[in-house]
Amino acid sequence: MLSEVSKTKKEDNILNSTLSMMKQAIEFAELSPDVYEHLKTPMRFVEVAIPVEMDDGSTKVFTGYRSQHNNVYGPFKGGLRYHWDVTADSLKALSMWMTLKCSLVGVPFGGGKGAIVCDPLKMSDRERERLTRSYVRSLGTILGPEIDIPAPDLFTDAQVMAWMADEYSANVREPSFGVVTGKPLAVGGCVGRNEATGRGAFFVTREAARAYRIPLEKSRIVIQGFGNVGSNAAKMFHDEGCPIIGVGDISGAIFDKDGIDVGKLTAHVKETGNVKDFPGAEPISNEDLLALDCDILIPAALENQITGSNADAVKAKVIVEAANGPTTPEADKILKDKKILVVPDILSNSGGVTVSYFEWVQNNYGFSWDLNTVNTHLEDKMVSAFNSVYSYFCEKCVDSDMRTGAYMYSIKRLAEAMQYRGWLHNGMYT
Numbered sequence: 001m002l003s004e005v006s007k008t009k010k011e012d013n014i015l016n017s018t019l020s021m022m023k024q025a026i027e028f029a030e031l032s033p034d035v036y037e038h039l040k041t042p043m044r045f046v047e048v049a050i051p052v053e054m055d056d057g058s059t060k061v062f063t064g065y066r067s068q069h070n071n072v073y074g075p076f077k078g079g080l081r082y083h084w085d086v087t088a089d090s091l092k093a094l095s096m097w098m099t100l101k102c103s104l105v106g107v108p109f110g111g112g113k114g115a116i117v118c119d120p121l122k123m124s125d126r127e128r129e130r131l132t133r134s135y136v137r138s139l140g141t142i143l144g145p146e147i148d149i150p151a152p153d154l155f156t157d158a159q160v161m162a163w164m165a166d167e168y169s170a171n172v173r174e175p176s177f178g179v180v181t182g183k184p185l186a187v188g189g190c191v192g193r194n195e196a197t198g199r200g201a202f203f204v205t206r207e208a209a210r211a212y213r214i215p216l217e218k219s220r221i222v223i224q225g226f227g228n229v230g231s232n233a234a235k236m237f238h239d240e241g242c243p244i245i246g247v248g249d250i251s252g253a254i255f256d257k258d259g260i261d262v263g264k265l266t267a268h269v270k271e272t273g274n275v276k277d278f279p280g281a282e283p284i285s286n287e288d289l290l291a292l293d294c295d296i297l298i299p300a301a302l303e304n305q306i307t308g309s310n311a312d313a314v315k316a317k318v319i320v321e322a323a324n325g326p327t328t329p330e331a332d333k334i335l336k337d338k339k340i341l342v343v344p345d346i347l348s349n350s351g352g353v354t355v356s357y358f359e360w361v362q363n364n365y366g367f368s369w370d371l372n373t374v375n376t377h378l379e380d381k382m383v384s385a386f387n388s389v390y391s392y393f394c395e396k397c398v399d400s401d402m403r404t405g406a407y408m409y410s411i412k413r414l415a416e417a418m419q420y421r422g423w424l425h426n427g428m429y430t
């Protein structure tokens with residue numbers, strides 16, 4: 001069932017490209033090479049065997065990982081994904097992006113990421129529950145509300161987080177729900193967390209459109225991915241009056257030059273499971289979707305989607321990376337030559353971890369905020385992160401791209417924390 005969306009995934013090693021990006025940003029920002037020494041490997045990387053009793057009584061042992069990249073800024077934080085196509089290297093890169101993301105948006109967490117190699121679509125709920133609980137037991141004390149705090153990611157959701165919170169609480173013999181975020185409201189979740197990544201991507205797009213003097217309400221939007229992030233972002237753009245002319249998911253893509261009715265599409269996806277066969281829209285391929293004549297393209301699916309072989313066909317003026325790592329380094333170069341602004345993932349999709357932070361804060365002091373408070377705080381954080389990165393980028397990287405600017409800005413903050421904590425013996429600058 002590997003989709004068109006994920007076919008190109010292996011094309012690039014995202015760990016190597018992340019390491020070169022970090023190295024380059026450290027050089028450009030004239031930071032000490034010791035900063036790179038700290039960031040080039042996770043502080044801890046574990047691989048665990050996860051035995052699970054399947055519904056037919058057999059036992060299957062799955063492979064799980066947790067990458068705890070860096071905690072100079074606070075406890076490790078990052079999603080847990082259930083996916084058939086995960087490697088140790090890709091997970092290390094994903095955990096590095098979390099470190100950069102948290103520092104960039106100013107939430108006091110380090111970076112982490114976990115995964116279990118499995119096909120969750122072929123497992124029953126009971127099997128997924130046993131898998132989740134077994135994973136928590138395998139990780140033992142390296143998880144904790146002050147140590148490492150997982151959250152939903154690809155094919156994990158609030159229910160999976162509730163199982164994790166329950167299993168962890170049983171292990172430590174007290175209710176300790178702050179060990180994960182993205183939980184259901186009934187067990188310490190936060191209103192608006194589910195929509196937060198899509199909502200954050202919307203705020204960042206709005207700010208980018210302002211900075212580039214693109215009238216947002218008239219902008220033709222294309223979204224690749226209609227899961228949690230893509231569908232919530234689509235709803236916000238639709239409410240703003242923007243025509244969403246193309247949407248794609250694992251099943252294929254659809255096009256309507258007059259704009260797709262997002263409410264009807266959401267109902268269609270709820271009923272059929274995917275965007276394919278949406279009445280009234282033209283079916284197109286994923287490649288055609290990325291090449292549509294539009295103003296703003298929002299990749300909200302997987303890594304390595306805009307590549308050296310399809311970037312030249314992109315016609316959008318702005319790309320807002322709601323997914324993690326959707327653009328390869330070769331594609332970045334092509335897009336830069338074409339003067340297409342790429343708003344990088346570590347900024348565009350940081351809304352999720354930002355509201356995770358709000359959830360953790362509420363869990364810590366035992367009080368719940370209302371939706372308006374959550375959304376207002378999210379908007380403040382995203383607008384201020386965009387503006388700080390954008391002005392830093394304009395000031396420092398006139399000749400470069402926004403991704404480099406975002407990496408420089410984020411790593412500089414990490415370096416400051418390293419210096420204060422005494423991790424850099426010759427200071428933070430070269």
Ligand code: GLU
Nearest residue numbers: 078079151153352353356
């Ligand atoms: N999985 C999300 C991400 O990649 C959220 C992480 C979190 O909330 O900790 O940003």
